[in-house]
Amino acid sequence: MAPNDEFLTRALLEQRGMLYGFIYALVRDVGVADEVFQEVAVVAIRKDRDGGEPIREPGKWLREVARRLVKAGFRTRSGRAIEVDNDYLEQVAIVFDATGDGEYDRLSALGDCLEQVSAANRDVLRQRYVLGRSYDEIADRLKRTAGALRVLVHRVQNQLADCVQARLAEQET
Amino acid sequence: MQPLDERDQLILRHLDGETSPDERAAVIERLATDADFGSRFRGYAFQVARLHELLEADRGGGFDPVGDGTDVRADLLALASEERKAATAKLERRRHRSRRLTRLACASAVLVLIAVAARWLATRPNRATAPEIADLHGTLRMQDNSAATKGDVLWPGHRITTGSQAYARLQFLDGSTVDLSADTQVACLDCGSSKAIELVRGRIFLSVAPQAAESPFLVNPGRADQVRVIGTKLQIRRTAADETRVAVVSGEVEVGVNDRAVVLAEQTETSVARNAAPAPPQPLDESELWYGLHRGLRATYFENDDFTGKSVTRIDANIDFEWNLAAPDDSLDGTVFSARWTGWLVPQVTDDYLFSAFVDDGVRLWIDDRLVLDAWQIRQVQAAEETIHLVGKRRYKIKVEYRDIANYAGVRLRWQRASTASQIVPQSCLYPSDEAY
Numbered sequence: 364m365a366p367n368d369e370f371l372t373r374a375l376l377e378q379r380g381m382l383y384g385f386i387y388a389l390v391r392d393v394g395v396a397d398e399v400f401q402e403v404a405v406v407a408i409r410k411d412r413d414g415g416e417p418i419r420e421p422g423k424w425l426r427e428v429a430r431r432l433v434k435a436g437f438r439t440r441s442g443r444a445i446e447v448d449n450d451y452l453e454q455v456a457i458v459f460d461a462t463g464d465g466e467y468d469r470l471s472a473l474g475d476c477l478e479q480v481s482a483a484n485r486d487v488l489r490q491r492y493v494l495g496r497s498y499d500e501i502a503d504r505l506k507r508t509a510g511a512l513r514v515l516v517h518r519v520q521n522q523l524a525d526c527v528q529a530r531l532a533e534q535e536t
Numbered sequence: 537m538q539p540l541d542e543r544d545q546l547i548l549r550h551l552d553g554e555t556s557p558d559e560r561a562a563v564i565e566r567l568a569t570d571a572d573f574g575s576r577f578r579g580y581a582f583q584v585a586r587l588h589e590l591l592e593a594d595r596g597g598g599f600d601p602v603g604d605g606t607d608v609r610a611d612l613l614a615l616a617s618e619e620r621k622a623a624t625a626k627l628e629r630r631r632h633r634s635r636r637l638t639r640l641a642c643a644s645a646v647l648v649l650i651a652v653a654a655r656w657l658a659t660r661p662n663r664a665t666a667p668e669i670a671d672l673h674g675t676l677r678m679q680d681n682s683a684a685t686k687g688d689v690l691w692p693g694h695r696i697t698t699g700s701q702a703y704a705r706l707q708f709l710d711g712s713t714v715d716l717s718a719d720t721q722v723a724c725l726d727c728g729s730s731k732a733i734e735l736v737r738g739r740i741f742l743s744v745a746p747q748a749a750e751s752p753f754l755v756n757p758g759r760a761d762q763v764r765v766i767g768t769k770l771q772i773r774r775t776a777a778d779e780t781r782v783a784v785v786s787g788e789v790e791v792g793v794n795d796r797a798v799v800l801a802e803q804t805e806t807s808v809a810r811n812a813a814p815a816p817p818q819p820l821d822e823s824e825l826w827y828g829l830h831r832g833l834r835a836t837y838f839e840n841d842d843f844t845g846k847s848v849t850r851i852d853a854n855i856d857f858e859w860n861l862a863a864p865d866d867s868l869d870g871t872v873f874s875a876r877w878t879g880w881l882v883p884q885v886t887d888d889y890l891f892s893a894f895v896d897d898g899v900r901l902w903i904d905d906r907l908v909l910d911a912w913q914i915r916q917v918q919a920a921e922e923t924i925h926l927v928g929k930r931r932y933k934i935k936v937e938y939r940d941i942a943n944y945a946g947v948r949l950r951w952q953r954a955s956t957a958s959q960i961v962p963q964s965c966l967y968p969s970d971e972a973y
Binding site: 451 | 544
């Protein structure tokens with residue numbers, strides 16, 4: 364494989380977190396985000412294989428592919444149609460175009476912060492953000508209320524964000 | 537102690553797909569006009585992506601962009617093949633080392649097991665006189681770091697340590713009890729018909745039944761801080777400065793050895809520095825005293841904010857907590873929760889009392905089934921509307937309910953008389969109920 368052929372695949376690999384974050388912001392469901400991400404990956408790998416016009420900003424190009432897939436009425440493997448307001452898609456794209464250099468990399472502290480979260484809470488996060496379960500489904504499994512879990516997840520998210528900020532502040536001083 | 541920022545709440549709810557059409561329109565509007573909102577929005581979306589990656593790695597998930605069930609992460613990562621090879625080799629070395637360590641650990645465990653069994657056979661205690669763990673909350677570790685459980689018997693050589701949120705009670709055949717506070721370590725030196733223990737660190741409260749003068753209950757025998765007990769109630773505490781503090785609630789004890797020993801009378805206390813003579817007795821400072829499990833309130837903590845779901849019950853010395861974002865108990869998640877304390881309130885003197893609470897998020901207080909303080913909505917400080925006349929030494933039924941519905945958690949129950957400053961309702965005036973109600 365010639366080096367130029369790998370250009371988008373490398374970009375996909377390097378920026379997959381940022382790209383996934385963008386797709387998640389568009390569709391707000393990890394199961395759907397996974398499928399859109401896979402479609403974007405397929406398009407990128409094909410593009411590398413087929414050649415054509417060089418891509419100057421691969422990150423923006425990958426996000427644009429994702430946005431168009433969603434805008435075109437993305438259907439999940441189960442046949443569910445994903446409908447997202449066009450204004451919203453445009454606005455999210457603008458917000459992510461403004462991503463600063465190294466902004467995503469600053470989340471490297473998240474791993475350490477996550478270790479401070481109890482195993483039980485981490486399991487709730489995993490069910491929500493890896494397995495894509497709804498709060499009702501998680502509540503059934505854990506014998507808790509969906510409302511309590513929702514508050515829990517939001518609170519942990521907020522704590523993690525604060526923790527990352529604190530770690531960054533420590534590093535800067 | 538602020539609840540989640542309105543902006544963060546809106547973003548998190550929106551990213552959860554739980555916003556109404558109007559709220560979605562508001563999100564679009566703010567994304568277009570508020571750069572800070574956009575930045576936080578992006579931050580939370582990135583955080584979800586990173587969590588997705590980290591937590592998926594936790595469960596050994598693969599990267600499957602083609603969606604055919606094949607993990608192609610290795611293929612893609614092979615693009616950066618040199619790093620990949622180095623990482624794989626490193627991983628293999630770690631795995632090999634891990635397997636070797638596991639085998640060594642298993643062999644060591646078998647040897648330790650044989651040694652422990654031999655020791656147990658050689659020093660098997662007399663179950664008729666040895667103390668047992670009569671009550672236990674949280675973790676209690678033996679000297680080999682194994683977990684002790686309620687009903688276990690101790691014998692000479694045993695050393696037990698309570699966890700950071702734990703307590704335990706040792707009970708001897710004659711009814712004498714030793715209550716261990718959190719982070720406390722006690723060694724059993726002679727735990728049969730005669731009793732001798734060593735307080736290595738932490739705090740204990742002893743309630744010692746009458747002993748024969750020639751065979752007293754000894755704590756730290758032979759040391760400068762030896763405590764000789766014939767029959768009394770007292771607290772002994774080892775401080776971080778390697779000092780032993782002894783406080784006698786009732787009866788009297790002898791502290792120290794030989795000609796340096798001093799007799800501590802009821803309601804007095806002393807301290808003993810390492811290898812020094814005991815300090816002259818001082819009046820007892822009740823604020824420093826822990827009465828073990830004999831006083832306090834029975835507390836039941838629930839995992840939900842409406843007294844439902846998984847619960848855990850323990851004895852709390854008083855209601856003076858600032859959990860912040862931490863769990864109220866190791867066995868709970870510690871986010872949203874509720875708690876109920878029950879027991880008896882016995883004031884020392886007759887007077888008019890004004891109860892108040894510092895609380896986040898809500899608290900209610902009943903005295904003799906009468907609701908005297910109702911701060912169930914989110915408030916910071918709330919005082920009862922009127923004073924209550926309480927008769928000294930009389931027993932009043934007390935119940936306190938608390939809930940944490942968001943963010944920081946904490947509650948302090950205070951009281952005040954006309955002639956005194958406001959103070960936390962002390963453990964000395966609280967007695968736990970046998971059952972929650």
